[in-house]
Amino acid sequence: MTSPAPGITAVDIEKWFQLHIASLTGLPPEEVSGAADFESFGIDSVQGVDMLVALENWLAMPDDIPMELLFEAPSIAEAASRVADCKARAARS
Amino acid sequence: MTAAPAIEAGGSAAAIRHHYDVGNDFYSAWLDPTMAYSCAMWDGLPDDAPLEEAQHRKLRYHSESIGAAPGMRVLDVGCGWGAQMRTLIDDFGVSSCTGLTLSEEQAAFVRANNGPEIAVESTNWHEYSPAMPFDGIVSIGAFEHFAHPEQSQEERRALYRRFFESCLSWTEGRGRLSLQTIAYGSIDAGKANPFITTDIFPAAELPTLEDIVVASQGLYRIVRLRDDAQDYARTCELWAKRLRQAAARGEAGGDAELIDRYYRYLRLSAAGFSMRRIVLLRLRFDPIPRTTRPPR
Numbered sequence: 569m570t571s572p573a574p575g576i577t578a579v580d581i582e583k584w585f586q587l588h589i590a591s592l593t594g595l596p597p598e599e600v601s602g603a604a605d606f607e608s609f610g611i612d613s614v615q616g617v618d619m620l621v622a623l624e625n626w627l628a629m630p631d632d633i634p635m636e637l638l639f640e641a642p643s644i645a646e647a648a649s650r651v652a653d654c655k656a657r658a659a660r661s
Numbered sequence: 662m663t664a665a666p667a668i669e670a671g672g673s674a675a676a677i678r679h680h681y682d683v684g685n686d687f688y689s690a691w692l693d694p695t696m697a698y699s700c701a702m703w704d705g706l707p708d709d710a711p712l713e714e715a716q717h718r719k720l721r722y723h724s725e726s727i728g729a730a731p732g733m734r735v736l737d738v739g740c741g742w743g744a745q746m747r748t749l750i751d752d753f754g755v756s757s758c759t760g761l762t763l764s765e766e767q768a769a770f771v772r773a774n775n776g777p778e779i780a781v782e783s784t785n786w787h788e789y790s791p792a793m794p795f796d797g798i799v800s801i802g803a804f805e806h807f808a809h810p811e812q813s814q815e816e817r818r819a820l821y822r823r824f825f826e827s828c829l830s831w832t833e834g835r836g837r838l839s840l841q842t843i844a845y846g847s848i849d850a851g852k853a854n855p856f857i858t859t860d861i862f863p864a865a866e867l868p869t870l871e872d873i874v875v876a877s878q879g880l881y882r883i884v885r886l887r888d889d890a891q892d893y894a895r896t897c898e899l900w901a902k903r904l905r906q907a908a909a910r911g912e913a914g915g916d917a918e919l920i921d922r923y924y925r926y927l928r929l930s931a932a933g934f935s936m937r938r939i940v941l942l943r944l945r946f947d948p949i950p951r952t953t954r955p956p957r
Contacts, residue, residue: 621928640936
């Protein structure tokens with residue numbers, strides 16, 4: 569994964585999730601729908617926490633994304649939006 | 662807290678050592694200076710109060726819970742590295758404490774860092790028989806180890822009841838008990854989330870609040886109950902952060918696999934508490950006098 573551009577958006581994060589889940593599941597990225605939730609891809613907790621850590625590293629915000637923010641989101645797109653908000657808050661503080 | 666493998670009734674020494682004997686240096690790299698490896702308490706403190714302050718708050722809470730006072734003798738079941746006993750003696754004037762732990766490394770640490778006012782025994786609680794009665798008992802983060810998943814609910818509750826009966830006998834029916842334990846929260850409610858289910862506690866079997874109520878019925882009155890799951894989420898988040906930072910400085914030892922495993926475990930646990938799939942109970946038990954205790 570490349571480093572994020574400063575103006576990273578929820579759309580970029582959603583794309584990151586799709587690529588990450590595609591690499592975990594072997595599905596083509598276009599089949600990882602942003603409308604689906606993480607659970608529907610059968611990702612277990614260890615894969616989930618690894619995904620979180622990889623995302624935090626990509627966004628250069630270690631320890632700063634609460635895991636439940638991903639898992640309680642009704643869809644990947646919504647999770648991406650919440651992560652973008654989280655990043656914006658972290659940038660302001 | 663623990664991700665120990667299958668344990669026998671009462672918590673096998675092997676299971677406890679598997680989790681806790683990975684090295685005092687490893688834990689001291691990311692625990693706060695009290696070395697308290699259990700949920701801290703932010704009640705009455707600002708949300709951003711440091712971990713060490715919140716651990717001291719927790720240690721005082723349990724001391725107050727048993728009515729700790731000068732001259733008392735207190736038993737700590739699952740004493741860890743001894744922080745609770747130190748607080749009881751230094752801040753509340755308790756005259757002596759005995760700690761039980763199955764971890765040899767913890768026992769050695771407690772012996773090396775304390776005087777004769779603190780005794781430590783590497784004994785399982787269900788084999789323990791004190792020479793003199795105690796005036797109060799504290800048990801933090803040990804109850805989680807007592808049962809294992811192969812036991813039926815009935816067997817687990819019988820085991821828990823044996824613990825409460827033992828506590829009564831160790832205090833001759835007169836001392837309070839302050840208990841802190843992780844318990845199942847909404848694990849049965851709604852659909853299971855595969856992210857946060859069995860991986861957090863793969864083999865140790867947690868109690869439910871109902872188990873505790875049923876097991877202590879007629880022996881102790883529950884006079885105070887708190888669910889501080891959010892405190893444990895925060896504690897785990899802070900531990901994870903401290904572990905990652907210590908590892909980055911090269912201060913968490915050279916075992917990258919161990920660091921990685923604990924980091925994941927702490928992040929997962931934080932989420933489990935935040936989502937209330939698991940909760941953190943703090944209970945104060947007052948003994949029911951024998952004369953009014955119903956026959957069994």
